Amino acid sequence: MDKTGRQNDMNYEEHLTPEEASRYLRLSLSSVYKLIRQRELGASKEGRFWKIRRSDLEELVENLGEREEFPD
Helix, strand or coil, rough: CCCCCCCCCCCCCEECCCHCCCHHHHHCCHHHHHHCCCCCCCCCCEECCEEEEHHHHHHHHHHHHCCCCCCC
């Protein structure tokens, strides 16, 4: 681990909060939670907090771009 408590190995993958994901996707926070509930966006809970892998966000953007649909 480094000074921030993060692992310094090749298996580390960046995670974002739903708030960060909403800014990344330019969607409302409620839309991000809707995507999670509908299993369109992979997310996991750590304690009471949600975490979303950046790779899942990028995959969602690709899929939504192909469908040209964005949730309300």
